[in-house]
Amino acid sequence: MPELPEVETVRSGLAPLVVGSTVTDVEVLRASCVRLQAGGQGEFSANVLGMVLGAVARRGKFLWFPLVLKTAEGARHGGVVVPPTRALSAHLGMSGQFRVFDGEPPEPHPHCRVRLHLDAPGGGRVLDFVDQRTFGYVLTEPMQPTSDGFAGGHGSTLPTLPRTVAHIARDALDPALDDARVIAGLRRGSRCIKHVLLDQTVVSGIGNIYADEALWAARIHPRRPAQTISAAQARNVLAAVRDVMAKALARGGTSFDGLYVDVNGQSGYFSRNLAAYGRAGKPCHRCGAPLAHDRIGGRSTHWCPRCQRSVAWTLSRD
DNA sequence: AGTAGCACCTGATTGC
């Protein structure tokens, strides 16, 4: 399942292959993947066709390509152009991938939902959005200012965000993340801490796997109500989130070749070394106790019943 | 306002 490290690996792999390319043709192979586009697939295609992909940007698990228009005037001055007012946004859901093919493209994979034909230097190139379980989507949407006026996402220097990304908090690896705000968010409300970590409006990029990993590292029981977490514990949780994400990114970023930008099925995903997720009944790497497993907030959750015992919560006052 | 729960979807796995 693509979480922040996987999506960042996709973003950084994609950028050198597609930025600056013009979209010369659009094939929507499955209409439901543009379900968030108000005007349907016709509007999607019309908004993308002829536009230049200006960048590949990301906040949390959300990706977008600012759409710029290459004008004759702009071309005379060596390139850009019109500041992007619209973006092609994409979310990988739980199984989405982007793949790039140069030259004569193969038949689209059965799970290919959208194929963009690009005008790449030296010949044709296609960008496929492949998504087996169809939780992912693409759409075009307007860009709007960020709430703090700073650059809206990794890979972008613009203080703007696509509409569907505007309500998402900065992510765990964002240098502009407001730690105090996140720590306050992790300590607020009756929801259990596992659920709060998955709330993309507190801090974004965390999915089910890294939520379990971070709580294991911080030794916090996933059922612990947020409002019982001390400030020090919340700081530890945030530090653990950053740590597991950074380590995963360091691993995922090394195993991609240029033309096959993978997210899920291949080495990036399976080479994760996980201490908690998926290890129900196996010994804890710290204490050897068998890890527990249950559904928390509708999500499969794994933890060490010995190391993460702090369920006997009391309201803390620090 | 904050929280809970469901819909969305497909393929792999498990149970009868």
Add this chain to the structure above:
DNA sequence: TGCAATCAGGTGCTAC
């Protein structure tokens, strides 16, 4: 063997 139920996952939406 065949079919049905279950599970996995993130987000958007609706209903308390």
